[in-house]
Amino acid sequence: MDTVLLFALGLLAQGLDLSLGVPGLRRPGTLFPWHRAPSPGRVRRAWVIPPISVSENYKRLPYPLVQIKSDKQQLGSVIYSIQGPGVDEEPRGVFSIDKFTGKVFLNALLDREKTDRFRLRAFALDLGGSTLEEPTDLEIVVVDQNDNRPVFRQEVFTGQVLEGAVPGTYVTRAEATDADDPETDNAALRYSILEQGSPQLFSIDEHTGEIRTVQVGLDREVVAVYNLTLQVADMSGDGLTSTASAIITLEDVNDNAPGFTREEFFMEATEAMSGVDVGRLEVEDRDLPGSPNWAARFTILEGDPDGHFAIRTDPKTNEGVLSVVKPLDYESCDQYDLRVEVQNEVPLQAAAPRAERDQARVSVQVRDVNEAPVFQENPLRTSLAEGAAPGTPVATFSARDPDTQQLQRLSYSKDYDPEDWLQVDGATGWVQTQSVLSPASPFLKDGWYRAIILAYDDASPPCTATGTLSIEILEVNDHAPELSPSSGSLCSEPGQGSGLLLGATDEDLPPHGAPFHFQLSPRVPELARNWSLSQINMSHARLRLRHQVQEGLHRLSLLLQDSGQPPQHREQLLNVTVCHCGQDGVCLQGAAALRAKGTGLSLGALGIVLASVILLLLLALPVALLSRFRQQPWDKGLLPGLQDDLRDNILNYDEQGGGEEDQDAYDISQLRHPAELAALSAPLGRPLLRRDTPFSWVRPPPSRVLPTSPADMADFINDGLEAADSDLSVPPYDTALIYDYEGDGSMAGTLSSILSSQGDEDQDYSCLRDWGPRFARLADLYGPP
Numbered sequence: 055m056d057t058v059l060l061f062a063l064g065l066l067a068q069g070l071d072l073s074l075g076v077p078g079l080r081r082p083g084t085l086f087p088w089h090r091a092p093s094p095g096r097v098r099r100a101w102v103i104p105p106i107s108v109s110e111n112y113k114r115l116p117y118p119l120v121q122i123k124s125d126k127q128q129l130g131s132v133i134y135s136i137q138g139p140g141v142d143e144e145p146r147g148v149f150s151i152d153k154f155t156g157k158v159f160l161n162a163l164l165d166r167e168k169t170d171r172f173r174l175r176a177f178a179l180d181l182g183g184s185t186l187e188e189p190t191d192l193e194i195v196v197v198d199q200n201d202n203r204p205v206f207r208q209e210v211f212t213g214q215v216l217e218g219a220v221p222g223t224y225v226t227r228a229e230a231t232d233a234d235d236p237e238t239d240n241a242a243l244r245y246s247i248l249e250q251g252s253p254q255l256f257s258i259d260e261h262t263g264e265i266r267t268v269q270v271g272l273d274r275e276v277v278a279v280y281n282l283t284l285q286v287a288d289m290s291g292d293g294l295t296s297t298a299s300a301i302i303t304l305e306d307v308n309d310n311a312p313g314f315t316r317e318e319f320f321m322e323a324t325e326a327m328s329g330v331d332v333g334r335l336e337v338e339d340r341d342l343p344g345s346p347n348w349a350a351r352f353t354i355l356e357g358d359p360d361g362h363f364a365i366r367t368d369p370k371t372n373e374g375v376l377s378v379v380k381p382l383d384y385e386s387c388d389q390y391d392l393r394v395e396v397q398n399e400v401p402l403q404a405a406a407p408r409a410e411r412d413q414a415r416v417s418v419q420v421r422d423v424n425e426a427p428v429f430q431e432n433p434l435r436t437s438l439a440e441g442a443a444p445g446t447p448v449a450t451f452s453a454r455d456p457d458t459q460q461l462q463r464l465s466y467s468k469d470y471d472p473e474d475w476l477q478v479d480g481a482t483g484w485v486q487t488q489s490v491l492s493p494a495s496p497f498l499k500d501g502w503y504r505a506i507i508l509a510y511d512d513a514s515p516p517c518t519a520t521g522t523l524s525i526e527i528l529e530v531n532d533h534a535p536e537l538s539p540s541s542g543s544l545c546s547e548p549g550q551g552s553g554l555l556l557g558a559t560d561e562d563l564p565p566h567g568a569p570f571h572f573q574l575s576p577r578v579p580e581l582a583r584n585w586s587l588s589q590i591n592m593s594h595a596r597l598r599l600r601h602q603v604q605e606g607l608h609r610l611s612l613l614l615q616d617s618g619q620p621p622q623h624r625e626q627l628l629n630v631t632v633c634h635c636g637q638d639g640v641c642l643q644g645a646a647a648l649r650a651k652g653t654g655l656s657l658g659a660l661g662i663v664l665a666s667v668i669l670l671l672l673l674a675l676p677v678a679l680l681s682r683f684r685q686q687p688w689d690k691g692l693l694p695g696l697q698d699d700l701r702d703n704i705l706n707y708d709e710q711g712g713g714e715e716d717q718d719a720y721d722i723s724q725l726r727h728p729a730e731l732a733a734l735s736a737p738l739g740r741p742l743l744r745r746d747t748p749f750s751w752v753r754p755p756p757s758r759v760l761p762t763s764p765a766d767m768a769d770f771i772n773d774g775l776e777a778a779d780s781d782l783s784v785p786p787y788d789t790a791l792i793y794d795y796e797g798d799g800s801m802a803g804t805l806s807s808i809l810s811s812q813g814d815e816d817q818d819y820s821c822l823r824d825w826g827p828r829f830a831r832l833a834d835l836y837g838p839p
Contacts, residue, residue, distance in 0.1 A: 531618025
């Protein structure tokens with residue numbers, strides 16, 4: 055089998071005469087790719103077809119690339135086809151084949167930057183569709199053309215470099231790309247600087263694009279920013295080109311020292327004021343404003359030994375602001391001559407053209423004003439004895455006028471004296487008391503009293519000074535200690551109990567209080583024979599018996615003394631009850647009943663008091679009995695009285711009748727067991743009135759004899775019911791239902807059947823209309839319609 059293949063490049067090796075189907079060749083050659091030469095020993099392998107090269111962007115289309123033939127059939131009896139990218143795969147329609155002749159055509163423009171080669175497969179079939187030959191590979195290579203310009207990665211490149219940088223200092227790097235074949239000159243890039251101004255201070259590496267300095271003399275104060283125009287070209291600099299910009303900023307260094315704009319400054323300041331600005335010191339610095347290389351720092355070298363002035367830097371203007379930090383005194387110094395220095399915050403570069411520091415003179419004139427008086431000692435502290443009498447000198451709280459060159463007179467007055475205790479001499483500031491200060495004053499804090507004194511001159515307007523006068527009130531020992539407690543008990547046996555513990559209190563503050571000294575009164579020497587008093591601590595002592603004494607109340611005279619200067623002492627009585635004690639040293643029950651707890655009264659005096667109380671009770675008893683049986687005349691009936699004095703107590707009732715719990719409105723003893731009434735038959739005062747009656751007195755019913763046998767109980771109850779209907783001083787109408795005793799063993803008969811046949815429907819409530827308008831409402835509710 056023989057096959058012919060036409061190629062687009064040169065001749066194939068291995069002894070065959072081939073022609074290539076490339077643009078520009080006159081006629082293509084032929085090749086039989088499926089042909090195998092006869093061999094006596096073995097079968098030769100199929101030919102390997104070399105790649106077919108096709109130039110991109112070729113426009114004379116369609117263009118034949120190659121022709122394949124099979125020698126197994128006659129011409130016209132073989133069907134040829136190709137498959138692969140560019141045919142039946144994307145991008146489709148680039149290549150095609152004449153199925154009868156086997157010619158392969160290029161049908162579209164090729165772009166190497168999109169697809170640099172195509173790998174196809176060729177097939178040979180008979181007319182029936184059977185395979186005549188094995189498929190063979192066909193590779194088409196797209197040859198690059200310089201059809202793409204180089205492109206910078208960015209339009210503007212930026213870089214920074216310090217001013218004064220040495221030659222060769224790296225600044226930035228420009229980068230570009232080319233879409234053409236990097237293995238050809240089409241993508242061989244070269245960089246250059248088209249424009250940078252004069253002089254030529256920067257260079258660019260043509261291969262890498264690095265930009266560096268090439269000369270000295272970069273000065274930010276002369277030119278701060280450089281604009282360079284860059285170019286890149288392919289074909290090693292002879293092909294297509296593109297341009298971009300490079301902006302190079304010079305970074306500032308401190309190569310310029312600050313300097314004053316003048317050699318001398320004149321300012322004026324007011325005396326007696328601080329925290330005020332006097333003036334500004336102007337400086338100039340060519341370095342970058344706002345940077346540390348530009349920021350100035352000022353120092354006062356001389357002329358201010360007392361530290362009256364200070365200079366701070368204004369961060370916006372870089373000026374020095376001179377201010378007064380300590381008040382000036384015109385009378386002491388009326389002018390200041392300062393020498394001021396300025397320098398940068400950061401050190402100056404060694405190559406700076408001028409000195410690192412600059413100096414100037416500042417003259418400050420002090421202006422005289424009226425100043426407030428000044429107290430020589432403020433606050434003024436002094437002390438005064440407690441209870442000082444009016445007119446007692448306290449202190450001289452005087453001030454001086456700092457305006458010595460002005461003739462002015464000072465005056466004094468009080469500004470704060472809450473107790474109005476002090477008096478101030480308006481001309482001299484002499485302070486004395488004008489009343490007695492109470493030790494309990496709420497304005498006395500921790501023993502100190504505070505007042506405020508004013509001093510003012512007679513200028514216009516006047517100036518005033520405020521002074522604080524603090525007076526310590528010295529404690530005076532003016533109170534003697536007091537015994538506490540003033541009474542107690544002791545066992546009659548000297549060896550029993552722990553004795554009587556005695557204490558003392560003193561209204562005076564330390565050191566005029568404890569320790570206290572306890573002793574038996576020297577005026578009664580016989581006390582020491584039976585009693586002993588021993589000190590326990592600074593504020594307590596213990597009283598004991600030396601010998602057994604008679605049980606009862608004993609009055610001892612004790613002498614108490616404090617530790618003040620001079621000491622205060624007081625003789626006080628101690629009531630001691632001597633009693634019989636048990637083994638635990640405690641008075642037995644009843645034995646301490648004779649104790650007089652601090653009263654100091656004898657048994658005879660107590661008896662007189664008790665007798666007087668009994669006599670008063672006996673005199674008041676007949677008066678109470680007469681009031682019990684007093685009769686008050688009245689000549690008006692019940693109904694008229696109720697018409698005039700209507701009471702709404704009935705509105706407060708929640709139940710009819712008193713009930714078993716209502717035992718206060720009447721004497722429930724009338725229904726108690728008859729055997730228990732014998733001892734209660736005596737009258738105990740005026741009977742109580744009913745709560746639902748007006749304030750009208752009625753004649754009390756006569757006393758009735760209580761029944762002594764059960765047979766008389768019915769008559770007694772009937773009489774009681776009748777009395778209840780006619781007497782307002784007895785319980786309500788249903789009193790018969792109230793009882794507190796009933797059941798087995800009762801001597802009285804049962805009460806459950808009394809009035810049991812009478813219900814509410816049998817009651818006649820129409821009579822309530824005669825009791826007034828409020829009772830008429832009840833008659834309407836419960837009475838007949």
